[in-house]
Amino acid sequence: MMNKKKDEKKKKVVRLSWSQELHDKFVVAVNLLGFEKATPKRILELMNDGKLTLENVSSHLQKYKLHLKKQSSCVAKANQQVSVSAFDRQFHNCQIASASHHSDNNAQNLNDSANDQLQFQSASTDLDCEVIFSTLNDTTNQQGHSMSTNSTFNEDQDFNFGDFLQLEDNKIMELTDENLVESHQVYDTNQLKSRNSCIASSVGSPEDLGAASSSSCNRCSQQSAEIAKLRQEMAATREESRQMMELVRGMIAKQNMFMQAVLYRSSHPMC
């Protein structure tokens, strides 16, 4: 009768193939959000791939969770085989170092590998790092390149997440704004920012320098003393910034290590 043939109109259905590259992008997005907080919609937004649909991501997330579950049980079984790779060692070190408040003496804790590692990753402060970065970079841009430590900042910019994550900057910004409203780090960096710009504007006016060097009246010497003081404070602040950047550098390196471990494990299933 008027039965429709099976595939008359189904030929155009394009099945999405999750390439390794695409999957890696997916994994990074998931871990950037945090395993639990990683919802299909947000993953989709982070991945920022026009061809992807919400269903694609949802379905892949479902499969991914199953895969992880499988993997974690496998790792638990193989836990006593003590095949401690470099990744594993670094992993456990960081876990011990950073999750000190989780002082569990349960042996079960050690067995939960994959899931726990991901959860731990989600609890790490990758997003905080990003905000610090964008704020500090913003600060340096505002001040121009008058500071002698400028090279330090340029170096640090190489750590920009965009390079590693291959995500678009504006997406990262959206993410940070959304997630860090109540972070104490925001206050700290804003404080630092205003402090730096304040010092910059105080020292930066050319009249000060000209007046100080041209004559030696009382007011001028007093002013130069002030300038010296300000310079001192600027140096101190610069040093403080440098230390913070050092800290951030370390944290980002740590994050990258975690991400590499995640990517490595996700592409080398143990069962």
Next chain:
DNA sequence: CCGAAAATAT
């Protein structure tokens, strides 16, 4: 919109 389960396609 999310996640699990069912249905299909490869």
Next chain:
DNA sequence: GATATTTTCG
């Protein structure tokens, strides 16, 4: 038949 992806459903 197993796995990957899509569609359905609560």
